Amino acid sequence: MVVERRDLNGPDDLDALQEFTRRTWTAVSRWHIGDIAWQFGQYDGPIPGTRTSLWLEDGRVLAAVSAHGTERQDGASLTFHADQARPDAADIALAWVRETYPDPSVSILETEHHLAAALVRAGLRTDPDDDAPFFLAHRITLDEKLPATDPLPGGATVRPVQDRAELPRRAALHREIWAPSTVSDERYRTLAGRPAYRMEFDTVVEDRDGTFVAYCLGWYDDTNRAGLLEPIGTLEPHRRRGLARAAILSTLHAFRTAGADTAIVYSRGDDAYPVPRYVYPTVGFTPYARTRVYR
Helix, strand or coil: CCCEEECCCHHHHHHHHHHHHHHCCCCCCCHHHHHHHHHHHCCCCCCEEEEEEEEECCCCCEEEEECCCCCCCCCCEEEECCCCHHHHHHHHHHHHHHCCCCCCHHHHHHHHHHHHHHHHHHHCCCCCCCCCCCEEEEEEEECCCCCCCCCHHHHHHEEEECCHHHHHHHHCCCCCCCCCCCCCHHHHHHHHHHCCCCCHHHEEEEEECCCCCEEEEEEEEEECCEEEEEEEECHHHHHHHCCCHHHHHHHHHHHHHHHCCEEEEEEEECCCHHHHHHHHHHCCEEEEEEEEECC
């Protein structure tokens, strides 16, 4: 077989990338099918401003590189994943990276030792600047110790999105929390039509007047029995009421009901964005690894 490269372009490539991510996921992997669904699933083709390349053998993805801000090839920021059983594919992918991007910075989770080894073989080294922004990985075991969901203040309720008619309200909530945001109603409908999206894990907090005020979007990999939370948010006037925590716990209980035994979430871990790393342990998450940048 011959390993060949092509750029991601369309739903079939997205499906192949999802299958690759599911097949190669481990408890210490950075990429989960939820990451792929959230980042790519809103589009029927490439993400604007991002170039994602796949290396395939007989239609099966063995490695992938996603380059952000491709209008500047010099100093491009990339994410990278490869099949642990095929270091040759990792080397082929990184050789292309070195030819295409003169000064790349590549982010991986520090526990992905096979990726670190491939990056070193390609001549990259870790960045010693630990003060730069980084992400912190947390996980939780979904057992009988999972906290119960408590009644919410002020008559608010927590529940999953009920039907597709609620998707525009759901998209509007995301846009208001994360403004400016590119998540349009149409893009959220496209996302909700992907196989990875399951409404039972799209949790909202509804205030007494019927307004959506917080949410937690969950993604479940039933092959690996692992859930991912991505993203989570609360409208600013409703923060410090425990609403995001309630949405997170509700989603975790839904994961456990579906058969999950673990869940993960990523947050900024540096001092410039401190709140999430304090919130997640109150639910029961434990941090276990951070991202590292290779240059």
